[in-house]
Each structure stands twice: as structure tokens, then as C-alpha cells.
Amino acid sequence: MSEQHTYRVIVRGTWDGLAEEARGRLLAEAADHGLTSMRFTEEGTLSYEPSPLKHFSMRFVVVSDAADGAEMAGALAEERAETTLRELGYGFAGLRSTVTDLDTMKINFKPASRR
Numbered sequence: 001m002s003e004q005h006t007y008r009v010i011v012r013g014t015w016d017g018l019a020e021e022a023r024g025r026l027l028a029e030a031a032d033h034g035l036t037s038m039r040f041t042e043e044g045t046l047s048y049e050p051s052p053l054k055h056f057s058m059r060f061v062v063v064s065d066a067a068d069g070a071e072m073a074g075a076l077a078e079e080r081a082e083t084t085l086r087e088l089g090y091g092f093a094g095l096r097s098t099v100t101d102l103d104t105m106k107i108n109f110k111p112a113s114r115r
Helices: 020-028 066-088
Strands: 004-015 045-048 055-065 092-101
Touching (some): 004 066, 055 066
Antiparallel strands (some): 004 092, 045 055
């Protein structure tokens, strides 16, 4: 069995060709998709600013074979984003991803302060 790694992936894109209904829905739901909604989940969380309604990001947790690497994790997250956005009826363009491998990430612990 191959080793699994956990990746945090941020997929960014631009709204493109939004129908008036989709634009109205995004503006009405903007408060639910601001800074406080930014969480990494398997299904992804959508965040964007309503003014201007131009860019968005989605945050995903992807677990995949370590041998496939970060590039595959990014591709999987972008595919999930495309599926979700299409199901919601939102037009988009220019998806790109940033991937962090949590299993290889170095953590610098600060020594406890003396009291």
C-alpha cells in the first residue's frame, strides 16, 4: 500500500460570463463567503468579495498518494472546483492552484519562554 499525504490546496479563479441570476445569488450570499468562511474541507469552501465581484478562491483538503505529488493534488482540487462551480451555475475562468503538503511541512517551534 502506498503512503498517503494530506494537502491543503487553494484554487483561485475569476468569475466569467455570470448570468444575472448567478450574479444576484453570489451578491445575496456574499456575507456567507467572506473571510470567516475560509476553511480547508474535502468538499471545498468558496470565498469571494462582493465588490468588485471579480475573483474567488476555494480551499480544499486533498488526500492522495505521496508518489503522485503536489501537482496531482492541485489537479484534483481544480477538478473538484470546476464540478462544484458548474453545478452551482457559476461561470469561471483561469483556475490555478497553490498546494501545501502537510506531511512534509516543517514546523518551527519556539522555545517556551522563561518565567
